Amino acid sequence: MLPAFFDADRTTIDQALADAITSHTREHSRLGDAMRYSTLLGGKRIRPLLLLATSRAFAVPHAHALPAACAIELLHAYSLIHDDLPAMDDDDLRRGQATCHIAFDEATAILAGDALQTLAFELTTQASDRLPAQCALNITHALAKAGGAKGMVAGQAIDLESVGKALSLNELETMHSLKTGALICAATRMGALCSEDVSQHELDALDRYSHAIGLGFQVQDDILDVTSDTCTLGKQQGADQQLNKPTYPALLGLEGAQHKLRDLHQEALIALALIEKRDTSELKAIADYIVSRVF
Numbered sequence: 001m002l003p004a005f006f007d008a009d010r011t012t013i014d015q016a017l018a019d020a021i022t023s024h025t026r027e028h029s030r031l032g033d034a035m036r037y038s039t040l041l042g043g044k045r046i047r048p049l050l051l052l053a054t055s056r057a058f059a060v061p062h063a064h065a066l067p068a069a070c071a072i073e074l075l076h077a078y079s080l081i082h083d084d085l086p087a088m089d090d091d092d093l094r095r096g097q098a099t100c101h102i103a104f105d106e107a108t109a110i111l112a113g114d115a116l117q118t119l120a121f122e123l124t125t126q127a128s129d130r131l132p133a134q135c136a137l138n139i140t141h142a143l144a145k146a147g148g149a150k151g152m153v154a155g156q157a158i159d160l161e162s163v164g165k166a167l168s169l170n171e172l173e174t175m176h177s178l179k180t181g182a183l184i185c186a187a188t189r190m191g192a193l194c195s196e197d198v199s200q201h202e203l204d205a206l207d208r209y210s211h212a213i214g215l216g217f218q219v220q221d222d223i224l225d226v227t228s229d230t231c232t233l234g235k236q237q238g239a240d241q242q243l244n245k246p247t248y249p250a251l252l253g254l255e256g257a258q259h260k261l262r263d264l265h266q267e268a269l270i271a272l273a274l275i276e277k278r279d280t281s282e283l284k285a286i287a288d289y290i291v292s293r294v295f
Helices: 006-023 030-040 046-057 062-083 106-129 133-147 152-161 169-179 181-193 200-227 248-273 281-292
Strands: none
Touching: 006 030, 006 046, 006 062, 006 106, 030 062, 030 106, 046 062, 046 181, 046 200, 046 281, 062 106, 062 133, 062 152, 062 181, 106 133, 133 152, 133 181, 152 169, 152 181, 169 181, 169 200, 169 248, 181 200, 200 248, 200 281, 248 281
């Protein structure tokens, strides 16, 4: 079951994403078409949803947090385009559609990813029109740190280096904490940093929560790669097995991976309980959704 606020938030996010891409690209350009194609054709919008839910917990007006929410989704979209390229995972299907390099061409896909990445930072720096300048600086720094060589990109590099290799559970968790978890952690942190009224204790609890759901998201992805089908997933089922990638079911068995997922869910809820003076019910709903989703 999708949390009740998902549909309204996703509609708002999708419109804002479309507006941002249109206003920052040349009219009727192939590059702009590729950016729109890869960003707007589906997607769960987990990262911007997390950011907006966190910002509401910290009493940030919706419109003030929206540029940051779009920025993190644009950075995520860029990462998916590049991840699907022949030099990376060489995937033909994403969100039930042909991947960007298949629908357009490889060079256009690379450029579309580049442009989405830079647009993300243009939006966070422009957030100073709605947020205190220090808040805009803080969210820009959080996004850059999460997306770079000590964050998401580091995780992608480890992923490529690990194909065909046996990883320990700790090594697998390190990889996914960076590749998937870094942007998820950034989402909650950026949502809180849109406010000037946030404590280090609250940021630490949010980091603990998002670390748990970030790993949980990946564990569920690995489980679904085994138990679901291509039509439901919107991408090739069994792709990880075909590439001989390390996964949680491969290391722990399917039942062990499911137990791991339940533990991570509980860890997320314990972390939220530490944030005593905020309404974190929407963050709880997202955690519940992440562990129960079927695609």
